[in-house]
Amino acid sequence: MNFYKFWEFYFHLPVFLRLLLTVSITMLLFGATIHLIEPQHFPNLFDGIWWAFVTGSTVGYGDYVPLSTWGKVIAILLILAGGGVVTFYMATISASTIKHEQNLSKGSINYKGKNHIVFVGWNERTKQLLDMITKRNLGEQIVLIDKTLNQLPYQKHYIHFVRGDATEDEVLSKANIQEAKYVVITSDPSKKERQADQTSILTTVAMRGNNPNLYIIAEILTKEQLTNATRAGADTIIRSNDFMSTLFFNELFRDASVKPFDLLLEVLSSQQFNQIKLSKEMEGYTFLECSDHYVAIEKLLIGIIREDELMLNPPFDTILKNGDLLIILSRL
Template sequence: MPNRVYISFLRLPLLVRILMIALLVFLSFGISIHFLEPDTFPTIFDGIWWAIITASTVGYGDYVPHSFLGRLTALILILFGVAFVSSYFGTLAAAAVTKQDALHEGKIPFKGSGHIIIIGWNERSKELIHHLTNINNQQMIVLIDESLEANPVKSRFVHFIQGKGHVDNTIMKSDIENAEKVLITADRGNDELQADMNSILTLLTIKGLCAQVKCIVEILTAEQVVNARRAGADEVIQSNKLTSVFMINSLHSKGDGLLLNVIHQLQENRFSSYPIHQANVGRNFREVGLDLMNEGLLLIGLRRGDETILNPPHSFEMEENDQLLTFK
């Protein structure tokens, strides 16, 4: 039985063990001094108070032993007690620094809910995180990347996890089950096909651990869009296709950068969608649009199932389950 207790004691964290030994020392010396000099230390609490104050090197002087045995006890307490107190606070400080370093290096798991997980550190994710951390309703972001050695963003709203996105242990550290959304960015440092394969593998890992979480994945090659949807992607972003749209617009425009200005407006969260009100079901596009204009919203289209309809005819009738697309 004593051996089992000793083994259990050794399994405790070092900080807890030192604290328990220090408390045992305070209790032992506090009780001892009470029995050695009951007139000077009338209660056991007075003895314990004196032991803690003496061992912590404060030494108020409100209780002072007068006998030889009492002073000898005080000397032993100072030799042993100060050592344990110093060890405790030294270990506490070292543990705090170690944990802070581990947090900065991405070794500490995240605990929370409603957060956004972004996988991959690149110019797109950098810009996105900068935007998300500078809006009014800031949301916790968990950044996962294997190439970084430390958190690249100095914000209390960004938690960094170092590791590969297609490894179960790495994803579990992000508290995936309580996440709101996951964004998987493509690694443009690899071949485009290989980058897409890595993104889809990461997607499969996430969906295998938590099928209900919404996943947005960036795909570079058009051929892999179907595979990404088969793997469970809720939304696929074809970044190369979007880039070609900008290039075509620049070639055919007069250098006014109109499309870039529109995208800049979208970055300010002025574009939104929401379900149609029951009162608007059966009304036409023009009628609903005029009502929304009175609220300061510009109706530009709607989503019906998987189809997005922009600027439909004025007589176009609204149906139940339509999602209105507005611009503020």
């Protein structure tokens, strides 16, 4: 009965462990046998096991050699049996490694990490965002969910690819969304704007349902769907159409030589906007006095949020009050 349990346990082990256990038992048996047959040439059990591994792997250092007839018979059996086992073990490891790498590229392997960033959709925006993260060596672990790609080479992009629809719980589970930190949902460029927004909202609902603490950044194209995206659970909504329309307007009707699009790209690539609560010490100060305070520590105060109203570059004599949020521009 004990033997049956061991046999059942053995065949329930992963193939790597089964082969490793088989090799170990085989070498242990041959090592013990040669030690018992020729104790004068193999004075202890470890010497016998060492000889078995060296011979079975066809390395053959020659530091231990059987001299008796029975010892040579054992060596022949070891070469025939043990050598095949070791060779099969190494071939299985190589084949499994290649298969695992192929499965990674095809997006069929579950992600096991935590506190990672999930990208939804493989497009030009995702590629540029990934390049920015990589260039700054932020060390973030990235998981991509996309249903249009057939494969994504892991070595080239160093991100974990999960192929499938981001609205399905099974796919989200593969991306380990329950342990993710952020998710960026980009709009599908292959769909019409309204359809793309509906897909983004449905994805937001699925994400929020699987992880209530997840910070969700969603791209929405039409104004009509902004409220729905907020209701669905998006923490930040990127209104890409409004943003681009504003840039086009400024480019069309600018008077100065500075190009607003190029300038904004430069600012966003080297600076970061931060929203901080006004400290008790700064209450009652003017906007100018507070601005001077932040300039001294190499930060730029550009506006305040008061009662949900954004005030960019307010009058210098504006008195700051309790509850104000400061909009700060600082270096990355």
